[in-house]
Amino acid sequence: MAGYGQFCPVAKAMEVLDERWTLLVVRELLLGSTRFNELRRGNPKMSPTLLSKRLRTLERAGIVRRAGAEGHVRYLLTPAGEELRPLVEALGAWGTRWVGGLGEADLDPHLLLWDMRRTIDVDAWPRERTVLAIVLTDVAPRVSRWWIVVRDGQVEACDDDPGFDTAVVVTTPLRTLTRLWRGDVTWASALRTRDVVLEGPEGARRRVPRWLGQSVFAHVPRPEPAPAGA
The missing domain is CATH 3.30.1050.10 (SCP2 sterol-binding domain)
Structure with a gap:
């Protein structure tokens, strides 16, 4: 995605995390999903192509690393990825408190x-x-x-x-x-x-x-x- 052109650390972080589905992929990884199909089950409306793209982006950003051989690949959070846990939990709490409606x-x-x-x-x-x-x-x-x-x-x-x-x-x-x-x-x-x-x-x-x-x-x-x- 295009950058925000700001030195602010919030803006720099959002250049990595602001793309559609990205934080939901991180959410699944934080909840223990490591296989591609597990990540798909946690985001069933996300296409496989887009999931692959987001995982590559997260790898390049140093948030996710791949482990295992082809066909048995697992996706694991790095320390940088694990550090997103309180952010994701805070978003979940905020959404529970202030965004109530279910369509x-x-x-x-x-x-x-x-x-x-x-x-x-x-x-x-x-x-x-x-x-x-x-x-x-x-x-x-x-x-x-x-x-x-x-x-x-x-x-x-x-x-x-x-x-x-x-x-x-x-x-x-x-x-x-x-x-x-x-x-x-x-x-x-x-x-x-x-x-x-x-x-x-x-x-x-x-x-x-x-x-x-x-x-x-x-x-x-x-x-x-x-x-x-x-």
């Missing part, structure tokens, strides 16, 4: 389940293989059914029935599940209004909020609503 284009079951899969606390789940089924009521049938499988300390998010017994079935709109994940609404309120319906043994149903957890930004304090007429 239809922001709702993506693949991205939501990917984000949930990698942050699930497996220690909260039973030691034996446990399957949670999710039925999304406001999306196309081909993306409406998902299964989360936890076993041996590993988590899988499947859009094909894995064929195992299900502990609980969670039925909800994608928008509601996304808002629960973001911390915009509470499980108690969603269950009370039946925006979320849980089917299964009572003990397992009670554990679902703990099993699924929430986004790392879910507990960011939100501003108080403006008084009526203000």
